[in-house]
Amino acid sequence: MNTTSEHVIRTILVGQSGGPTAAINASLAGVIRAAHAQGLRVLGMRNGIQGFLEGGVVDLVEALELTASESGSSNHASTNPGEKNLQLLRKTPSSWLGSCRFKLPELADNSESAAISPIYQQIDAQLKKYQVDAVLYIGGNDSMDTTHKLSRYFAQVESHVRVVGVPKTIDNDLEGTDHTPGFGSAARFVASVTAELTRDGGVYNSKNVTFIEAMGRDAGWLTAAGALAQDICGTAPDFVLLPEVPLDEHALLSTIEQRLREKNNVIVVVSEGVHHADGSFLFDAKSVAIDTFGHLAAQSGTAQYLSQLAKDQLGVKSRGIELNTLQRCASHAASKVDLDEAEALGAAGVEAVLQGKTGVMVGVHRTSDVPYTSEIRATPVADVANKVKLVPREMISEDGFNVTDTALTYLRPLVAGMEEPISTDGLPRFLAELS
Secondary structure (H helix, E strand, O other), X not given: OEEOOOOOOOEEEEEEOOOOOOOHHHHHHHHHHHHHHOOOEEEEEOOHHHHHXXXXXXXXXXXXXXXXXXXXXXXXXXXXXHHHHHHHHHOOOOOOOOOOOOOOOOOOOOHHHHHOOHHHHHXXXXXXXOOOOEEEEEEOHHHHHHHHHHHHHHHHOOOOOEEEEEEOOOOOOOOOOOOOOOHHHHHHHHHHHHHHHHHHHOOOOXXXXXXXXXXXXXXXHHHHHHHHHHHHHOOOOOXXXXXXXXXXXXXXXXXXXXXXXXXXXXXXEEEOOOEOOOOOEOOOOOOOOEOOOOOEOOOOOHHHHHHHHHHHHHOOEEEEEEOOOHHHHOHHHOEHHHHHHHHHHHXXXXXXXXXXXXXXXXXEEEEEOOOOEEEEEEEEHHHOOXXXXXXXXXXXXXXXXXXXXXXHHHHHHHHOOEOOOOEEOOEEOOOOOOO
């Protein structure tokens, strides 16, 4: 874990990157609240590091109308417009500062090579222009890659600028943290929708199969959350298919056919990233795009493919439902635990830079399942960047067609609690878009 020499922190720059979540703005609110309470100047990147390179910077204290009297207090929101804005920000989905998917160039291991990189030079010049002392970057795997590269660059050129990562991703596939902000809320949504579709599918006295597709390119955490439907409606999904286990379509159809002899309504929750033993997707993968960081882009269509297969080979009514981006923006289903931890991690990022830390990511570490307790620790971002945390085998059933009680024990605390929205005339209100 890196620390820098003593340097007074006066200005913090914060950015958001990658796919948004229902809790990413809670982390931003945590950063702003904690930094403002310390009397720091707080600037925001417009559209992540890419927007910052293009000059997109906003004074967040001014934008939120914060005053010195608020100094981090969550009270008196009705009389303090700035505090009300912070509370609205916490409950607003998507990335309020905007986002990007931008890969910084690779760094050599010596300062001479690093210093001649024009992009890093441009970032350095921008930071000096705004007198930035510390950068907090809120994001997932690829954002931690950016955090790692920036911290390495500043170390190489002996800059005082500190860089700390604040995690987020609905995929929950980040190392260095028990779980990621955004996942709990998305998991709560997946569990709720699975339960609702389970009841809907059982209306008619006819054989039918419903395939519910959850996000998860490499890791099946969100798909696993569908199993929590049993806590809501008393009926667990019949099958939960994760990308960690290769899928044999014929074996699946045979097992579904057997289940249909026992009941009318079969529910299958499937990850978008489910694949064959050879790594190929269930249908033609030639159309799958590669993103900026070299990853396969989201692979939707798995539920529709399996649904058509069930219709053709089993002769039953079937439908495929893609939850798609609803999983990451459904703030009406947000978990209070998720929002609380997201905001706490934002504040912890500020504390980390004030303590002189750099090149780290703050993360949640579980200390107990029942009752659920956790603490925040900092992990070297080098141990996190470009790594994927998969669902462990002990959380997956022996046949690979469902999850175990161990998975449910892990998941339950993360979806707990529901926070009342700030509403007007019975409708929730979000913070207005940043102009």
